[in-house]
Amino acid sequence: xxxxxxxxxxxxxxxxxxxxxxxxxxxxxxxxxxxxxxxxxxxxxxxxxxxxxxxxxxxxxxxxxxxxxxxxxxxxxxxxxxxxxxxxxxxxxxxxxxxxxxxxxxxxxxxxxxxxxxxxxxxxxxxxxxxxxxxxxxxxxxxxxxxxxxxxxxxxxxxxxxxxxxxxxxxxxxxxxxxxxxxxxxxxxxxxxxxxxxxxxxxxxxxxxxxxxxxxxxxxxxxxxxxxxxxxxxxxxxxxxxxxxxxxxxxxxxxxxxxxxxxxxxxxxxxxxxxxxxxxxxxxxxxxxxxxxxxxxxxxxxxxxxxxxxxxxxxxxxxxxxxxxxxxxxxxxxxxxxxxxxxxxxxxxxxxxxxxxxxxxxxxxxxxxxxxxxxxxxxxx
Amino acid sequence: xxxxxxxxxxxxxxxxxxxxxxxxxxxxxxxxxxxxxxxxxxxxxxxxxxxxxxxxxxxxxxxxxxxxxxxxxxxxxxxxxxxxxxxxxxxxxxxxxxxxxxxxxxxxxxxxxxxxxxxxxxxxxxxxxxxxxxx
Numbered sequence: 001x002x003x004x005x006x007x008x009x010x011x012x013x014x015x016x017x018x019x020x021x022x023x024x025x026x027x028x029x030x031x032x033x034x035x036x037x038x039x040x041x042x043x044x045x046x047x048x049x050x051x052x053x054x055x056x057x058x059x060x061x062x063x064x065x066x067x068x069x070x071x072x073x074x075x076x077x078x079x080x081x082x083x084x085x086x087x088x089x090x091x092x093x094x095x096x097x098x099x100x101x102x103x104x105x106x107x108x109x110x111x112x113x114x115x116x117x118x119x120x121x122x123x124x125x126x127x128x129x130x131x132x133x134x135x136x137x138x139x140x141x142x143x144x145x146x147x148x149x150x151x152x153x154x155x156x157x158x159x160x161x162x163x164x165x166x167x168x169x170x171x172x173x174x175x176x177x178x179x180x181x182x183x184x185x186x187x188x189x190x191x192x193x194x195x196x197x198x199x200x201x202x203x204x205x206x207x208x209x210x211x212x213x214x215x216x217x218x219x220x221x222x223x224x225x226x227x228x229x230x231x232x233x234x235x236x237x238x239x240x241x242x243x244x245x246x247x248x249x250x251x252x253x254x255x256x257x258x259x260x261x262x263x264x265x266x267x268x269x270x271x272x273x274x275x276x277x278x279x280x281x282x283x284x285x286x287x288x289x290x291x292x293x294x295x296x297x298x299x300x301x302x303x304x305x306x307x308x309x310x311x312x313x314x315x316x317x318x319x320x321x322x323x324x325x326x327x328x329x330x331x332x333x334x335x336x337x338x339x340x341x342x343x344x345x346x347x348x349x350x351x352x353x354x355x356x357x358x359x360x361x362x363x364x365x366x367x368x369x370x371x372x373x374x375x376x377x378x379x380x381x
Numbered sequence: 382x383x384x385x386x387x388x389x390x391x392x393x394x395x396x397x398x399x400x401x402x403x404x405x406x407x408x409x410x411x412x413x414x415x416x417x418x419x420x421x422x423x424x425x426x427x428x429x430x431x432x433x434x435x436x437x438x439x440x441x442x443x444x445x446x447x448x449x450x451x452x453x454x455x456x457x458x459x460x461x462x463x464x465x466x467x468x469x470x471x472x473x474x475x476x477x478x479x480x481x482x483x484x485x486x487x488x489x490x491x492x493x494x495x496x497x498x499x500x501x502x503x504x505x506x507x508x509x510x511x512x513x514x515x516x
Binding site for chain 2: 107108109110113131132133134136137138140141142144359360361362365
């Protein structure tokens with residue numbers, strides 16, 4: 001029973017029901033029930049047309065629940081009149097659902113939850129597990145989101161930037177428990193890219209593939225972080241890297257640069273270097289300049305300063321850092337690194353300690369604390 | 382979304398504005414306080430921001446390793462000067478500003494005279510998983 005295949009059919013089936021006149025929340029409920037039914041029935045009797053099967057069962061479920069509180073005849077007349085959807089419509093229905101679930105009227109957290117549920121086909125319980133909140137809390141988050149978008153017209157194109165932001169948020173959440181949100185975000189972005197020809201969708205897909213390709217090298221078995229320069233590049237997934245580079249090149253060829261393409265270009269330059277020393281830092285700095293031309297984001301400026309420190313020397317990097325807001329996350333860690341490279345271990349150790357105390361995550365704190373301890377031990381010895 | 386721990390202290394926080402021990406309140410004031418806390422929890426459950434919360438007993442003990450086969454050294458109940466945690470609540474919110482807002486609401490729970498307690502609550506962000514690399 002291929003659960004991923006099953007879930008990939010979800011958005012189109014919801015779309016069909018909504019197009020036939022079901023309201024969004026009722027359609028979504030009916031499709032969830034149909035998915036549960038499919039998990040039960042398909043191993044014994046696999047359908048020839050899985051999507052058609054789901055549409056039929058979900059529509060019947062919707063009618064069952066609709067009959068309870070509304071007149072019977074109108075709904076039944078509508079089901080008689082409606083022809084089966086063709087393959088072209090299925091793609092459109094899926095896309096519309098992406099846009100609806102990432103609607104700008106939703107908070108990012110609500111859009112993420114609704115997208116995972118309605119587009120991703122995940123159950124509320126699994127989404128709650130992935131985000132480490134109680135199921136009741138996640139259920140409320142989703143039902144509020146559904147109420148918010150209930151009045152949004154389904155036929156209006158949405159904002160692609162919002163959809164991409166939601167998918168990138170899901171990707172960045174990482175994974176916990178038995179739901180790998182990274183894999184789920186890549187799956188959803190792949191589906192979107194397959195049905196929607198847009199250079200930034202490709203840019204985001206490339207960025208995710210290139211980041212994901214290097215994931216196995218990024219942490220040790222004990223969960224501790226491995227800095228880029230020390231990563232075992234043999235662990236990088238060359239298949240994903242090749243795919244990411246292909247997707248990126250096709251996007252860049254259209255000459256409509258966006259922030260995801262620029263970030264993916266940086267990731268591609270890292271992925272392309274066989275050793276840390278071979279990294280083309282000069283070109284990376286140039287891509288950060290492009291990125292800053294599109295979006296003047298402080299994180300990008302911090303990353304550019306680090307890249308500049310590699311390309312033009314630690315002093316140049318420190319000078320660039322000096323222009324940034326001192327409270328910017330990871331600025332202190334970057335300064336520590338550059339001071340050590342500049343031959344000032346005392347300052348570096350002190351800054352690593354400071355950075356560790358304000359680190360946002362445990363693996364990062366531990367990594368920074370080890371750096372401080374390493375330098376301090378050497379200074380004492 | 383970021384998770385925050387809201388810590389309520391029996392002792393150890395700066396004094397509240399309306400600083401009257403609960404056993405000196407009128408019974409209906411105690412009921413109003415409890416109702417306020419329940420309403421607050423229900424409301425942030427509905428907004429999808431509630432994660433967990435528990436009240437803690439004032440009875441606490443310090444435990445320390447004291448060598449193989451030897452009993453741990455205990456030091457309790459708490460002496461007067463020590464910080465004492467009364468309870469905690471975990472919330473999962475969109476922004477730091479929202480966390481401040483909710484902590485403020487919780488601090489406004491009614492106390493003696495039906496007036497807000499204005500107690501100090503400690504607000505601590507959770508450490509998270511590492512986010513996607515920025516290398």
